[in-house]
Amino acid sequence: MTTPNPNPTIRRLDVASPVPADIDIANSVEPLPIADIAAELGLKPEHFDLYGKYKAKVLLSVLDELKGQQDGYYVVVGGITPTPLGEGKSTTTVGLCQALGAFLDKKVVTCLRQPSQGPTFGIKGGAAGGGYSQVIPMDEFNLHLTGDIHAITAANNLLAAAIDTRIFHEASQSDKALFNRLCPANKEGKRRFADVMLRRLIKLGISKTDPAELTPDEVRRFARLDIDPESITWRRVMDVNDRFLRKITIGQGPDEKGMVRETGFDIAVASEIMAVLALTTSLSDMRERLGRMVIGNSKSGEPITADDLGVGGALTVLMKDAIHPTLMQTLEGTPVLVHAGPFANIAHGNSSIVADKIALKLVGKGGFVVTEAGFGSDIGTEKFMDIKCRYSGLVPQCAIVVATIRALKMHGGGPDVVAGKPLDHAYVSENVALVEAGCVNLAKHIANTKSYGVNVVVAINKFASDTEAEMDVVRNAALAAGAFDAVVCTHHAHGGKGAVELGLAVQRACESQSDSLKFLYPLESGIKEKIEAIANSYGASGVEYSEQAEKQIEMYTKQGFSNLPICMAKTQYSFSHVPSMKGAPSGFVLPIRDVRASIGAGFIYPLVGTMSTMPGLPTRPCFYEIDIDTATGKVMGLS
Amino acid sequence: MTTPNPNPTIRRLDVASPVPADIDIANSVEPLPIADIAAELGLKPEHFDLYGKYKAKVLLSVLDELKGQQDGYYVVVGGITPTPLGEGKSTTTVGLCQALGAFLDKKVVTCLRQPSQGPTFGIKGGAAGGGYSQVIPMDEFNLHLTGDIHAITAANNLLAAAIDTRIFHEASQSDKALFNRLCPANKEGKRRFADVMLRRLIKLGISKTDPAELTPDEVRRFARLDIDPESITWRRVMDVNDRFLRKITIGQGPDEKGMVRETGFDIAVASEIMAVLALTTSLSDMRERLGRMVIGNSKSGEPITADDLGVGGALTVLMKDAIHPTLMQTLEGTPVLVHAGPFANIAHGNSSIVADKIALKLVGKGGFVVTEAGFGSDIGTEKFMDIKCRYSGLVPQCAIVVATIRALKMHGGGPDVVAGKPLDHAYVSENVALVEAGCVNLAKHIANTKSYGVNVVVAINKFASDTEAEMDVVRNAALAAGAFDAVVCTHHAHGGKGAVELGLAVQRACESQSDSLKFLYPLESGIKEKIEAIANSYGASGVEYSEQAEKQIEMYTKQGFSNLPICMAKTQYSFSHVPSMKGAPSGFVLPIRDVRASIGAGFIYPLVGTMSTMPGLPTRPCFYEIDIDTATGKVMGLS
Known part of the structure; x- marks a missing residue:
């Protein structure tokens, strides 16, 4: 377990006890040049673009080159129903990979979502893992990254502007004037359709390609989208926790001629374009998906798409770099692909298909790709299986369910757990009965996950105050509920070394698994x-x-x-x-x-019920502690 | 003039006639790896960060190393009062640099603003120059670049969210509750001030640093900003032409308890944070400027700052990468620094001080830095001199006034010039009288620019239909008005070769200039x-x-x-x-x-009058032509 690893990018950690603050651990380790990590993964220089010294975009073109390569093992990390404090799912994902890569000599890639900047400055802080299991540099991970969420914001809001402006221009122009503006005559007096307009013509069943040949009725049908303002579901987005934008009235300027409308902003990661990025499989697939996004209906009830508005191509251009996942590294020098960041409660909560596909080829046969699905198995894992795997065609060999003693006690009837408030005594001293009672939650997550036909390994993310007796209860309950294995891990305190047993269990689970996936429902049912x-x-x-x-x-x-x-x-x-x-x-x-x-x-x-798609800021947001050391350029106060 | 240039990154162009479309020219030239351009400029690897293969951020730290180096010549490019079509100022800036670098063997850096994506997808198209004088890759230049405008948007809107949320939380909490939330007790029951809070205490004249020692009155003054909603001047921003956001009502969600307020969005480049980026001189200076931005007043009339809201540090963290200018290249392989992008009509319209400072050191003695100021001398050049140079302490040796026959004819009484409509006959056939009459505009721009004590060179940006007689009139008028020289250039059609004479004139103007700058007004006057x-x-x-x-x-x-x-x-x-x-x-x-x-x-x-700070989209925005070739990944239709 401590044989020297032949991989030159692997780094051994000196761990301190008690565990220092996340940012202090992150800042204490000098990251390796990301080009070294890329080279160790077998990436040629033409297959990645550097973004500074510690981030690189891995280009989709690498998939063409690796087409013949076999996939590695595919592991998804889910959890039990969490407390508001989170149960360390990202930390476990990172720790497991540090174990596989730095201690078990496996080729491994961690696939994570990019965090939203909203919560980073609000109440939650960052999402790079924690303790000795983190992605670094953690400030780069939590801020801007390589601009993907900004690209989504730009594209989402360009489409929004196109909708309201189109309604505005249609309101004041005749069919003919609209048509003449949409297809202006060139110097020779000739009109032509832009390529994107041909898509609308096809949708309308008009096979003509010369604007001059359209009948007045065809001109009207082509030029007038006739959007029903009441039907518009497309909202604007922003990557900021700005609750005052949840519901707004727009168009109140004097030049907008009284065309006011109620709408609102969502957090950027809730944009459909984020979901497109996560679920797309290629550049051409993304072009098609962006073009067929529906923003609302015409007054006669026809769905109106981005391509009807002429903007599908421009959206793709805005997203052309975002489609490439970002390569980073863990504290122990194993590679990480960060890509897409949908929330799991209001969206599908999984990182991108393309990142997983690239990773599976890069690690190759016998290697491991560990990807995280948001929240509990009812949320992230269900969507991982029934949506993401359905679109990707990929099949996981192992699913991990992360559990904490703290959350199990809550499920067993423990007092409320509230972010920002001190934990009740029940959570920091032994209480086997509460844990035992709470295991019904774990058992249901195991059963639900197993129903997809995948081996389930339970990872008990150990906190300092958890006792052996409590953990024994969980291990037994997990096995009784059908888990392949249940392992205690201490990666938060010890890095990869603390998740070696988990790594071995995952390896066994993958090796004993046949490749099949049972979905919860067939697509064809209503x-x-x-x-x-x-x-x-x-x-x-x-x-x-x-x-x-x-x-x-x-x-x-x-x-x-x-x-x-x-x-x-x-x-x-x-x-x-x-x-x-x-x-x-x-x-x-x-x-x-x-x-x-x-x-x-x-x-x-x-x-299901009322879900907020735009978080707010508390009285004292995280940003109070965040600043820069202007002498060193180091970020302070990120958590 | 055609001696082989020893600089290995210089590229010779094969020009075609008539001049092809901008995007076709841009796509016909394979850019050099930006690392080669950086190396040729003398930048060591530790002083720049790659962002893909053709962009790099030049780190401010290079200034420390080059401290002892002498500055090069500093040239600002302004123009006459333009038509709505633009008079080719960026094109001239780029063409002049291609001439200096690729034909006159000078060390040269072009300093340009980053264009806003709003107009790129709206009515104006890109801003990378044109014809054979362009910055490449032009799609990278026009889209996202290295994310600086996105960082500005994120920072601007975090501050906006902080304002409304603070008012919201103050409305429902007692002084004590507010204070306890702002300075929560730790596990030991001890409270502390965040560093940023100490700034507010100093502003309030409270010298205490232990929260426990504040009197109830001090607690109230510290914790309650008491912002007057009517006084708020801070608006949200978006880098999209979204006219329906010009005036909006926010806070209409049920959870915001009726705290509605009228406000609006500006285009992102109009944000004060863009102006801060353009005018700052160092990371610590930026931290101070961001912290002292005033968002409105308290009800008692005191200005409320970003640091009062506790967010100045977080804003700086969001802007920490944006402070580094982006290195790109011209079609002929000369280096370009792109940084900041304020509009000149609603803001100060100049690229950044730090980019100019870095460039002046990089080219060194005898080298040239050419920087563009937006629109006419009344707009960009005036602000360049009285604001930008005042803050930077830099002194230009030469100012260029770009003129076109087209614009002069308009000033001489020619018919209206409207974007998107064919030009009147007067503009495409000889009309010496109109040109002569229009030269009053040129003469005033020359006189105004000269009044700063700088040599003025007029660049006549020649179009195919301009005649010798027309250009003679302009040359004579320019010299009569006190210009140092007036030169016809054809860089749009010929690249740097077409601006060699302009380059020689600029060189003479710089060499004959003593270093002094006369401002239009002293700061001390009211x-x-x-x-x-x-x-x-x-x-x-x-x-x-x-x-x-x-x-x-x-x-x-x-x-x-x-x-x-x-x-x-x-x-x-x-x-x-x-x-x-x-x-x-x-x-x-x-x-x-x-x-x-x-x-x-x-x-x-x-x-002065009503200025729109948020453009709109026309009936047929540029985006109709913009798409991606999904086979090659090339962007199509950008103009």
Whole structure:
């Protein structure tokens, strides 16, 4: 276990006890030049672009070269139902990879989501892992990275501006004037369609390619999108926790002639374009997905797309660099691909397909790719299997369920856990009974995850105050619930060395797994059948649809979108829709408040209760502690 | 003039006639690895960070190493009052540098602003120059670049969110509750001030550093900013032409408890943070400027700053990479530094001080730095001299005034020039009388520019239809008005070769110039005196202040900000406030509608008439032509 690793980029950590602050650990380690990490992964210089010394974009073109290569093992990390403090899922993901790469001599790549800057400056802090299991440089990881979220924001908001401006221009122009402006005559008096307009013509069933040949009726149908303002589902986004933008009225300037409209901003990671980035499989696939994103309907009920507005190509151009994942490193010098960052409660919560695909080829046969799915198995893992794997065609060999004694005690009836407030005594002293009672939650996550036909390994993320007796209870409960193995890990305190046993268990689980994946529902069943299959997996006895939800389901079915997978927007704090229902609740009726669709990304998303798509700032946001040491340029106060 | 250049990065162009489309020229030249350009400039690897293969950030740390080096010659490029089509100022800036570097064997750096993505997708297209005088890769130049504008957007909007959320939290909490949340007790029950809070305490005259020692009155003064919502001048920004955000109402969500407020979005380049980036001189200077930005007043009339809100450090962290200029290259392989991008009509319209400083050291004695100032001399050059040079301490040896026959004909009484409409016959056939009449505009720009004590060289940017007789008129008028020289250039059609004579004239002008700079006004005079000095330079006979302007001037004077320079927000289409007053109008009274302040950036900005700070999209925006070739990854349709 401590044989010298032949990989020259591997770094051994000197760990201190008690564990110092995350930023202090991160700053204490000099990262390796990322070009060295890339070279060690076998990447040629033409397959990556440096972004500074410690980040590089791995270009999709590498997939062409590695086409013949076999994939490595594919491991997904999920968790039990978490407390608001988080159960160390990213930390476990990173720690496991440090173990596999730095102690078990495996080729390994960690695939993580890019964090949103909103929470970084708000209440949550960064998302680079913690303790001795982190991605570094952690400030680069948490801020801007290589600009992907900024590109999403720019593209999302260009589309938003195109919508309102188009309505504005259509309101004041005749069909002919509109058409003449859309297809202006050149110096020779000749008009032509832009390429993107041909897509709209095809959609309208008009096979002409010369503007001069259109009949007045065809001119009207082509030029007038006739968007119903009430039907617009496309919102603007911003990567800031700005609660005052949740609901706003726009168009109140005197030049906008009274065309006011109520709308709002979401946090940028909630943009459909983020979901497109996460689920796309190639540049041409991304072009198509961005073009077919639906922003609302025409007054006659036809879905209106980005390509109808003429902007699908421009959106792709804005996203052309964002499609390449970003290479970084762990504290112990193993490679990390950071890409896409959808939240798991309001979106599908998984990093990108292209990053996983590249990683699987780079590690090759016998290597490991470890990817994280947000929150509990009801949230991130379900969407990983039924949405992400369905689109990628990839099959995981092992799923990890991260559990903490703290969260199990909460599920067993422990007092409320509130971020920013001191933990109750129950959580920092032995209480075997609470842990035992809470294991129903773990057991249900194991069973649900296992139902996909994958081996489940439970990782018990050990805190200093956890006792042997408590951990024994969890191990036994996990095995009784059908887990392949259950292992205690101490990667937070010890880095990869603390997750070596977990690494060995994961290796055994992968080696004993046959490649197959059982989805929770077939795509062909109706929207309601699919929602009900998922609700059933939560433990619900039934589903209740609001009038609005019924209307939307009917509309999407009529529009031909009923064969898409389902992405539930649901609280992460319970299997049910009620955050306070801990453990493994059953018999509840799941309410569907509304149903929306991300046609470009490729899913229908029912809203279970009221989910905020724009966080706020507390009275004392994280930003109070964040500053720069102007002498050294080092960032201070990030957590 | 055609001796082989010893510089290995210099590239000779094969020019075609007629001149192909900009994007086709840009795509026809394979850019050199930017690391080669950096090496040729003498930059060591530790002084730049690659961002892909063709962009690099030049780190400010290079200034420490080059401290002993002498500066090169400093040349600013301004223009006459332009038509809406632009007179090729960026193109001339690039062409001149291609001439100096590729044909005259000089060390040269071009300093340009980063273009806003809003107009790139709207009506104007890109800003990388044109024809055979361009910065490449032009798609990289026009899109995202290295993320600086995105960083500005993120920082601007974090501050905006902090303002509204602070008002929200103050409204519902007692002084004590607020204070306890701002300075929470740690596990040992001890409270501490965050470093940024000490700045507020100093401002309040409280010298205590232990929260426990504050009196209830001090607690109230410290914790309650008591922002007057009516006084807030800080707006949100977006790098998109989104006219529907010009005026909006925020806070209409049910959770915001009816705390609605009217505000709006500006285009990102109009953010004060953009002005800070352009005018800062170091990381520590930027930290101070960002912290002292004023967002509005307390109800008792005290200015409230970003540091009062606790966010100055976080803003600096968001801007820590943006402070480094981006290195690119021209078509002929000469180096370009791209940095900051304020519009010249609503802001100060010049690229950054740090880029110019780095460039002057890199080219060294006998080398040339050519920097562009937006629009005419009344706009960009005036602000270059009175604001930018005042803060940098740098002195230009030569100022260029770019003129076109087209624009001079317009000033001589030619018909309206409208973007997107065919040019009138007068502009594409010889009309010496119109040109002659229009030279009053050129003469005034020369005289105004010369008044700073700098040699003025007129660059006549030749179009295919311009005749010898027309150009002779301009040359004569320029010399009569006191220009050091006046030269016809054809860099658009011929690249650097077409600007060799201009390069020689600039060289002579620089060599014959003594280093001194006469500002238009001293900082110590009052706000009104300074406004009037500038108005006088426009040709105005007086200034008229609105009631609101009077009130603001009084307030800023009382707050101690009267010693800042002035940044006029004025139309670029006339020396006056009326776009249709062409030539060199005089006797008009300049109306000041309002007066605002960018305290962090360091200037007062009077609004002359109504200036839009958020452009819109036309019926057929540029984005209709923009797409990606998914087979090659090449961007198509950018102009």
